[in-house]
Amino acid sequence: MSEIGENLKQLPLGDWHRSLGARMVPFAGYEMPVQYEGVMAEHIWTRTEAGLFDVSHMGQLQLIGEGAADALERITPGNLSALAPGKIRYTLLLAQDGGILDDLMVTNTGHHLYLVVNGATKHDDIAYLQANLPDGLTLNHLEDAALLALQGPKAAAALAKLGIDPAEPEGPLPTDLYFMEAGPFLWCGIPLGISRSGYTGEDGFEISVPAEHAVALARALTDLEEVRPIGLGARDSLRLEAGLPLYGHDMNPDILPVEANLSFALSKARREEGNFAGAERVLAQYPDKAATKRVGLFVDGRQPVREGALVVDDNSATIGNVTSGGFSPTLQRPIAMAYVPMELSQTGTAIIVEQRGKKIACTVADMPFVPHQYYRKPKQ
Amino acid sequence: MSRYFTDEHEWVEVEGDTATVGITDYAQEQLGDIVFVEVPEVGTELEQGDDAAVVESVKAASDVYAAVSGEVIEVNEALEDEPGLVNSSAEEDGWFFRLTLSDKDELGDLMDEKAYKAFVEGL
Numbered sequence: 001m002s003e004i005g006e007n008l009k010q011l012p013l014g015d016w017h018r019s020l021g022a023r024m025v026p027f028a029g030y031e032m033p034v035q036y037e038g039v040m041a042e043h044i045w046t047r048t049e050a051g052l053f054d055v056s057h058m059g060q061l062q063l064i065g066e067g068a069a070d071a072l073e074r075i076t077p078g079n080l081s082a083l084a085p086g087k088i089r090y091t092l093l094l095a096q097d098g099g100i101l102d103d104l105m106v107t108n109t110g111h112h113l114y115l116v117v118n119g120a121t122k123h124d125d126i127a128y129l130q131a132n133l134p135d136g137l138t139l140n141h142l143e144d145a146a147l148l149a150l151q152g153p154k155a156a157a158a159l160a161k162l163g164i165d166p167a168e169p170e171g172p173l174p175t176d177l178y179f180m181e182a183g184p185f186l187w188c189g190i191p192l193g194i195s196r197s198g199y200t201g202e203d204g205f206e207i208s209v210p211a212e213h214a215v216a217l218a219r220a221l222t223d224l225e226e227v228r229p230i231g232l233g234a235r236d237s238l239r240l241e242a243g244l245p246l247y248g249h250d251m252n253p254d255i256l257p258v259e260a261n262l263s264f265a266l267s268k269a270r271r272e273e274g275n276f277a278g279a280e281r282v283l284a285q286y287p288d289k290a291a292t293k294r295v296g297l298f299v300d301g302r303q304p305v306r307e308g309a310l311v312v313d314d315n316s317a318t319i320g321n322v323t324s325g326g327f328s329p330t331l332q333r334p335i336a337m338a339y340v341p342m343e344l345s346q347t348g349t350a351i352i353v354e355q356r357g358k359k360i361a362c363t364v365a366d367m368p369f370v371p372h373q374y375y376r377k378p379k380q
Numbered sequence: 381m382s383r384y385f386t387d388e389h390e391w392v393e394v395e396g397d398t399a400t401v402g403i404t405d406y407a408q409e410q411l412g413d414i415v416f417v418e419v420p421e422v423g424t425e426l427e428q429g430d431d432a433a434v435v436e437s438v439k440a441a442s443d444v445y446a447a448v449s450g451e452v453i454e455v456n457e458a459l460e461d462e463p464g465l466v467n468s469s470a471e472e473d474g475w476f477f478r479l480t481l482s483d484k485d486e487l488g489d490l491m492d493e494k495a496y497k498a499f500v501e502g503l
Contacts, residue, residue: 039411039438303416327415
């Protein structure tokens with residue numbers, strides 16, 4: 001068991017989690033809830049009802065000023081200058097050699113760019129952004145904002161019960177947003193930034209709320225019959241089923257976007273311009289010239305393979321590694337993500353994983369393992 | 381017949397020269413939903429402190445160390461199909477394996493039920 005250190009920072013909802021009987025663990029420098037009633041039950045609840053996640057450890061940043069999108073494009077491969085107001089894009093923060101420093105969501109609010117970065121990397125990200133963005137831009141760290149995620153097939157119906165209004169005349173309601181859209185809203189006079197997005201593969205929302213109102217919002221949501229609080233344990237098993245990589249595990253500074261199987265984040269316009277950090281190295285792998293690739297694995301039998309287990313060839317030589325692995329509550333079988341040689345990355349290829357001296361048979365699987373249920377805008 | 385406990389949250393039930401080993405109710409509650417148990421093979425000679433078994437929950441793998449030395453003579457095959465027995469009945473039906481004790485003096489290193497209860501309450 002890990003000790004809860006006294007130097008861990010507390011998040012706005014810390015006492016609320018404890019009052020609900022959550023088991024708290026250290027995570028990204030904070031004390032965070034890993035589970036309430038149990039990972040399996042919370043996972044299934046999110047897939048069938050609606051789960052509320054506290055992700056206030058994540059970094060919420062504002063990038064303000066003329067030319068913010070152009071400047072951010074120098075260190076990300078996303079087509080951010082073409083991002084319309086109210087739209088969100090997933091992108092990657094790249095080191096000068098093209099290695100992945102973080103993955104992040106960028107929203108054009110119409111007034112500035114709003115960035116959500118990982119909790120464990122946010123301070124390094126801020127330093128890197130400050131060093132690589134022009135002086136005329138302002139970078140604000142919204143340390144007084146909490147971030148809640150409401151995820152699951154009943155998330156929209158639940159959110160609609162709160163009586164949230166558009167903050168701007170003629171603005172949409174939260175449930176009018178499509179996947180990867182965002183807007184400003186008011187709840188009992190409290191300003192909320194709501195995005196239709198998440199990290200579970202389900203339909204859902206991420207809600208930025210002033211820290212002093214976070215408990216009231218969390219309580220209003222969990223007072224609804226269909227909403228239960230969900231811990232970090234189920235967040236990890238949900239995102240693994242959804243095939244979504246986790247920074248620091250499935251991606252790191254030694255890995256380039258194409259080998260990470262994140263080529264979709266290299267916008268066509270940006271590939272043609274080739275003017276982002278590490279572009280030469282990154283694009284040399286595009287579209288299929290990387291030596292290795294992140295793939296999904298189905299694991300034979302019932303025993304999960306875990307991060308750190310090795311992918312081996314018939315002679316037991318190491319040819320890759322598992323970066324995430326666990327038991328899928330939805331599929332009732334173990335699943336994993338691993339880096340394998342490109343020639344072994346086709347769906348259906350047999351792979352051997354070695355864990356604690358034991359060889360475990362696996363098969364390359366399509367991701368997501370469990371289909372995404374995003375509320376997408378109908379094709380025109 | 382007497383039951384012993386370790387500070388690694390294992391229980392050891394001793395009957396003559398035979399010991400049955402499992403994890404405690406406290407341990408299963410800490411681990412959460414158990415999805416797989418890797419038990420040692422029958423015939424394995426375990427030294428006290430060796431890796432004896434692995435318990436896999438949805439999220440993590442945890443080692444179970446041999447509380448006492450001996451030769452494994454039987455494993456709980458029911459766990460293969462129903463690893464959740466460890467959650468529902470950790471200290472009875474969810475036992476892991478049986479061994480023939482090679483050094484009964486090692487039992488002196490272990491706690492009795494009262495001492496273990498006090499140990500858990502102090503955590």
